[in-house]
Amino acid sequence: MRDNVYLQLIAVFVPLSLLSIGGGQTIVAAIEHQAVIVHGWLTQREFVDLFAISRSAPGPGSLMATLVGWKAAGWPGAAVASLALFVPSSLLAFVATLLWRRHDRHPWHRRAQIGLAPVATGLILASSLTVLRAASSTWPVWVLALSALAVFVSRPKVSPLFVLFTAGLLNVLVGKIG
Amino acid sequence: MSTDAARRTPDVSCVAIALLFGRVGLTSFGGGLSAWLYREVVAQRHWLDEGEFLSAMTLGQILPGSNVVNLSVYVGYRMRGVPGSVVAVVALLAPPMLVIVLFTSLFSNWLQGAAVHRFLEGIAAAAVGMTASVGLRAGRAVVATQRWPLALIVAVFVAVGVLRWPLVPVALVAGVAGLVLAGRAGTDA
Numbered sequence: 001m002r003d004n005v006y007l008q009l010i011a012v013f014v015p016l017s018l019l020s021i022g023g024g025q026t027i028v029a030a031i032e033h034q035a036v037i038v039h040g041w042l043t044q045r046e047f048v049d050l051f052a053i054s055r056s057a058p059g060p061g062s063l064m065a066t067l068v069g070w071k072a073a074g075w076p077g078a079a080v081a082s083l084a085l086f087v088p089s090s091l092l093a094f095v096a097t098l099l100w101r102r103h104d105r106h107p108w109h110r111r112a113q114i115g116l117a118p119v120a121t122g123l124i125l126a127s128s129l130t131v132l133r134a135a136s137s138t139w140p141v142w143v144l145a146l147s148a149l150a151v152f153v154s155r156p157k158v159s160p161l162f163v164l165f166t167a168g169l170l171n172v173l174v175g176k177i178g
Numbered sequence: 179m180s181t182d183a184a185r186r187t188p189d190v191s192c193v194a195i196a197l198l199f200g201r202v203g204l205t206s207f208g209g210g211l212s213a214w215l216y217r218e219v220v221a222q223r224h225w226l227d228e229g230e231f232l233s234a235m236t237l238g239q240i241l242p243g244s245n246v247v248n249l250s251v252y253v254g255y256r257m258r259g260v261p262g263s264v265v266a267v268v269a270l271l272a273p274p275m276l277v278i279v280l281f282t283s284l285f286s287n288w289l290q291g292a293a294v295h296r297f298l299e300g301i302a303a304a305a306v307g308m309t310a311s312v313g314l315r316a317g318r319a320v321v322a323t324q325r326w327p328l329a330l331i332v333a334v335f336v337a338v339g340v341l342r343w344p345l346v347p348v349a350l351v352a353g354v355a356g357l358v359l360a361g362r363a364g365t366d367a
Contacts, residue, residue: 021242021346053282053289056298058206059274062244066275067282078279082271089243090267093251096241097263100234101255108361110229115360117232117320118327119352122334123239124213124313128306129339131209141303148307153314156221160214164207164304171300172293 005073006080008039013065013084020089025061031068041072062086140174188225190257192265198223199250199269204277208298208305211246211270213312219253221315226256228319239349247271326359 012034020027028051035041042050050071054064062085069081103109132145144167151163198218206214212235219225226234231253238248247267254266281289288294321328334352337343 018242020244021240049286049290050282052295052298054278056208056302057274057278057281058204059271059278060211060244060246061209062247063271063275063278066278070279070282075279078275082275086244086247086267086271089241090247090251093238093241093243093248094255094263096237096248097234097252097255100237100252111360112357113229113233114324114327114363115233115356115358116236116353117229117316117356118330119334119349119356120232120235120239121313121316121320121327122331122352123236123338123345123349124216124309124316125331125335126337126339127210128310128313129335130342131302131306131309141299144300144303145306145310148304149310150307152308152311156311156315160217160308161205161207163308164301167304167307168297168300171303172296175292175296 005077009069009072009077009081010084012039013069013081014088017085017088018092020062020085028064031064035068035072039072041068046071140171144171187256188223190225190262192258192261195254195257195262195265196269199254199266200273203270203272203274206274206305208302210305210309212249213305213309215246215249215253216312216316217308226253228316230256232316232320236349236353240346240353324363326363327356330356330359 012031016027016030019030032044032047036044036047047068050067051064054061054067057063063082065085066078066082070078072081128145132142148163148167151158152160202211202214202218216231220228220231231249234252235245235249238245238252241248247270250266250270251263254263256262258265317328317331320331330352334348337348337352338345
């Protein structure tokens, strides 16, 4: 069974699904180690490229797993890797949802919501700073991010895709000039 | 935040769930999907109020797995039970999976061109701005009725964003602190 690539994908991604505490980015290094060094599904260079693609493409960054599965074994590999990564943690989230909703009429449930909401709010704000501080953030990136923030705050109804694509085009223009 | 304890969930079909999550999955360039979901689910359609959405998001952060997928499990379940949950997650993930593999297989070389790289980088930068605006909006809603949550928001932001402390322990400690403070302040319920 050691030779079956689908079983290998399951053996890699099911444990990572349950270990990815705090979000998908925490397991990127482990995926890289397994995919590049242990199993040789793709090269280091390919992994870096796929990582960049999964970051900027629509959908969650953990779609990285889909791409690794695809490199390892084509479309079936993509499906197997995705299911192996998303099903176990989703089942757990589902159980947690049931438990959390079970007492939703109690007064403490409402209070618990009030207590937990600020945490998510702080994390949303922190995540934007983390992304900006990470890696290759040049000054145009900061300017675009802050400009987009100003647009979204002053015009909440604006189409996000319009703002995002405009920012993309502006960054291309800056690259041509600079 | 709504103080109506018996707040009823709007009647939402599985088709509506599939359309919303499919749209978020396919249009959320540059990541930050929770911000996209907040815009759609809370700000524009009022399927859930801020407090419920954000507390579910906190739980989703502490649990293993992609945060936005955990959040989708919750939102789908609240709108339409088990089928809603499944529809939300599949609609969120399947379309971008197809797209990302198709794009990578067809345009792999093109995707690595300098102009495309800069285009995607600009999109990701604006997505950060959108995430921050959602954070500000959520923060305004959270502190609308009581002031103490502001201290917790700032503490979490500084710990994770500025000091780069690990997310899960911070979320756990801050979550417990939030529960205690809400219990003390709790005349709202």
